[in-house]
Amino acid sequence: MKHILIVVFLFTTVQFSAQTDADNLKKIFTNSLTDGMSYQWLDHLSNQIGGRLSGSLNAELAVQYTKEEFDKLGLDKVWLQPVMVPRWVRGAPEFAYFETSPGVTTNVNICALGGSVATPAGGLKAKIIEVGSYTEIEALGTDKVKGKIVFINRPMQADLINTFEAYGGCSVERYAGAAEAAKYGAVGTIVRSLNLRLDDFPHTGSMGYGDLPNSKRIPSAAISTNDAELLSGILALNDNINFFFSQNCKQLEDVQSYNVIGEITGSEFPNEIIVVGGHLDSWDLGDGSHDDGAGVVQSMDVLRLLKASGIRPKRTIRAVLFMNEENGLRGGKKYAQVAKSNKEKHVFALESDSGGFTPRGFSFDCSEAMLAKIQSWRPLFKPYLIHYFEEGYSGADIGPLKDDNIVLAGLRPDSQRYFDHHHAANDTFEHVNKRELELGAASMTALIYLMDKYGTETISKNVELKN
Structure with a gap:
């Protein structure tokens, strides 16, 4: 009988507590x-x-x-x-275009990545090469990278339902891409925005140079997903194009x-x-x-x-x-x-x-x-x-x-x-x-x-x- 009474008492207490919590x-x-x-x-x-x-x-x-x-x-x-x-600080608005032949240019939407250095005062213009990941830069080596702008075009993985997992899978491209490209003589990097949608908004975010000395740091910017698709398509047809960008950011x-x-x-x-x-x-x-x-x-x-x-x-x-x-x-x-x-x-x-x-x-x-x-x-x-x-x-x-x-x-x-x-x-x-x-x-x-x-x-x- 004692067992029954105790069980009833415990059950009633739990029910009362649960009801209070629900209230x-x-x-x-x-x-x-x-x-x-x-x-x-x-x-x-x-x-x-x-x-x-x-x-x-x-x-x-x-x-x-x-x-x-x-x-x-x-x-x-x-x-x-x-x-x-x-x-x-970001400074004056960024500006960028790619040039398919002399005088024939197409403007694209970019923004400086947080922590990036600026381009030279008049902007930076160079041949551009595309990679699918910053790890591909090493395979290209100095001969193919030196003096060029590296375009890191890695989309977020669309089939991952957890979008933060998709973001984490390629955020390293944004953060470490410039430091890696600089090792092989690149003069700048353009990184695909971390966005699952195709639109015209470039997405900034933090990047770093590790222990790279200031003299070897190169400017890095994000490009909108629409413009990343466009640039990649143009490069598939003509891999001998110039890219220009200007940014005025500064670390104080x-x-x-x-x-x-x-x-x-x-x-x-x-x-x-x-x-x-x-x-x-x-x-x-x-x-x-x-x-x-x-x-x-x-x-x-x-x-x-x-x-x-x-x-x-x-x-x-x-x-x-x-x-x-x-x-x-x-x-x-x-x-x-x-x-x-x-x-x-x-x-x-x-x-x-x-x-x-x-x-x-x-x-x-x-x-x-x-x-x-x-x-x-x-x-x-x-x-x-x-x-x-x-x-x-x-x-x-x-x-x-x-x-x-x-x-x-x-x-x-x-x-x-x-x-x-x-x-x-x-x-x-x-x-x-x-x-x-x-x-x-x-x-x-x-x-x-x-x-x-x-x-x-x-x-x-x-x-x-x-x-």
Whole structure:
């Protein structure tokens, strides 16, 4: 009889707890969809401030604005964390064309890659050769590469449903292509934009030269996918054409900027810290609405939604708006360095840096036991069509926090349209759907709520019941 009573009691307790959790998730989603702030905040970041390139005036305006908005929320603590960041400037607009015969030219759309050096003052004109990957440059050797512009034409793999996997498969071409080509005497590189769509928007992004001395660094630019297709087709018919491009970018001295941090102090375990965040900087061609204004305002709204839903966290919830993810990761590294120096105990970190599209779920970097625990919460998310709870990548800015004691996670929105806008001039506010953005903020808040309530411990005590 005792066994029956205990089982009934345990079952009732579980059912009551589950019902409470469902009610709290309902509050969170309702508050986000009917009274959310994420879209309003993003409107200001995008349309009143604009692109927030690390080290720029706009980046500093974004720091000021988000701190002021944190202050309005009545949080327990708001502060700026200093961090030195690189300052690369684009300069005058880029210009490019290819020449099929003397005087016969076709203009193409390019943009300098972040971190690239400029062309000579009057631009750069040379014969152009095409490769399918930067690894093919070595096979061509100095005889075929020296004095030429190398066109690296590697499309993103279209049959991969996970578009981030497709992006990761060829982002090395953008980052390392110029350094590799310079080894064999190339004078410049043109890299196909990382975009699954055919359009006229060139997509910038970070590139590097490794330990190549300044005197041997060559300019590198991205070309739109439409123009990459056109150029490749022309080269198939005539491999003896000239390419001209001009860009005026420059690397300046590092400047001081800040991570912006807001916190709700935990009521029971204030020394256990849960982080939610996105990166405040963006590239300069658009206004950075999807990358990563969306993640910034969603993270801000997590704190507001917890308060608006009447949820007092047991653990400290900290929203961190990281600076300089795009071309240095200085903000993420600095935050982790300070956390380690202060001997802070971080138990969970969630990042949103995949755009403001419809949320599908989350990916987790954690133990199998912890993943199983998290997956048991899936029924709570089912009414909101959130089904993806899988092992996978979390995020660049929270990566430096990784150790054996922390669970890392990333919001996973539908990614099929993300790279249409990523690092391009059409990453603008008009391409963000208000409802999708708010669903993402609610999903993040719901996961933070559950992680705070149930913690990251996976060892359960087996109690032997006796008559």
